[in-house]
Amino acid sequence: MKADTTLAILAGGRASRMDGKDKGLITVAGRPMVQHVLSRVRPEGMATLIIANRNQDAYRALGFPVFGDERADYPGPMAGMEVALQQAETPFVVVCPxxxxxxxxxxxxRLHQTQQAQQADVVVANDGEWDHPVILLLKRELLPSMQAFLSSGERKIAVWYRQHTLARCTFSGQANDFANINTPEQCQQMEQALANNDPL
Known part of the structure; x- marks a missing residue:
C-alpha cells in the first residue's frame, strides 16, 4: 500500500470564512492543523505532497514537496487534485484536506480495501450519511480525464465522479472524525475536542 500510493494534502483554499487565514497553518491543540492530518493518516515512509497556494515555505518546512495550483482564479479543490495527480509517481493518490x-x-x-473489492477508479469517504468528496482515493491514470473536465470550465467534483467507476468507503458512526474547520467558532470547538479527546 505504501509503495503504490501518494498522500496529497489540499491546503490551497482561500478560507474566506476564516478571515482569509491559511487554515492548514492555524494552530489547534498546539500544532498546525496540517500536522494533525499528517500524523493521523500518513503511514511512515509514504510519499507525500502538499498543495498550497500561499505560505509555501512554511509548508515546505514540514519536510514534504509543495506545489501550487496551475490554474488561475482558485478554481477549487479539483485544481489541487489535478496537481497531485500530475506530481505523483504512484498508481494511486489519496487526497485529504x-x-x-x-x-x-x-x-x-480502508480506502484501498474498498478500491480492491470493487475495482473502482474513485473511492470517496462516507460517514454513513454523507459523502466527503475531497477525502478520497484516485487512480493516477484519471489525470487526462480530470484535465479535460477542468479545461471545459466544469468545477463540480460530483459531476466528474459520475464519469468513472465510483465506490464509497463507509465509516459508519464516525461523522465526528470527518469534521472540518471553516469558522473561528469551529476552530475553538475543535481545539477543545482535541485537547480532551472528546467527540464534537
Missing amino acids: CDTPRLPPDLIE
Whole structure:
C-alpha cells in the first residue's frame, strides 16, 4: 500500500470564512492543523505532497514537496487534485484536506480495501450519511480525464465522479472524525475536542 500510493494534502483554499487565514497553518491543540492530518493518516515512509497556494515555505518546512495550483482564479479543490495527480509517481493518490484534524487513522487502508473489492477508479469517504468528496482515493491514470473536465470550465467534483467507476468507503458512526474547520467558532470547538479527546 505504501509503495503504490501518494498522500496529497489540499491546503490551497482561500478560507474566506476564516478571515482569509491559511487554515492548514492555524494552530489547534498546539500544532498546525496540517500536522494533525499528517500524523493521523500518513503511514511512515509514504510519499507525500502538499498543495498550497500561499505560505509555501512554511509548508515546505514540514519536510514534504509543495506545489501550487496551475490554474488561475482558485478554481477549487479539483485544481489541487489535478496537481497531485500530475506530481505523483504512484498508481494511486489519496487526497485529504488540511482542515480535518480528526480523520480516522485507518483511512488510507480502508480506502484501498474498498478500491480492491470493487475495482473502482474513485473511492470517496462516507460517514454513513454523507459523502466527503475531497477525502478520497484516485487512480493516477484519471489525470487526462480530470484535465479535460477542468479545461471545459466544469468545477463540480460530483459531476466528474459520475464519469468513472465510483465506490464509497463507509465509516459508519464516525461523522465526528470527518469534521472540518471553516469558522473561528469551529476552530475553538475543535481545539477543545482535541485537547480532551472528546467527540464534537
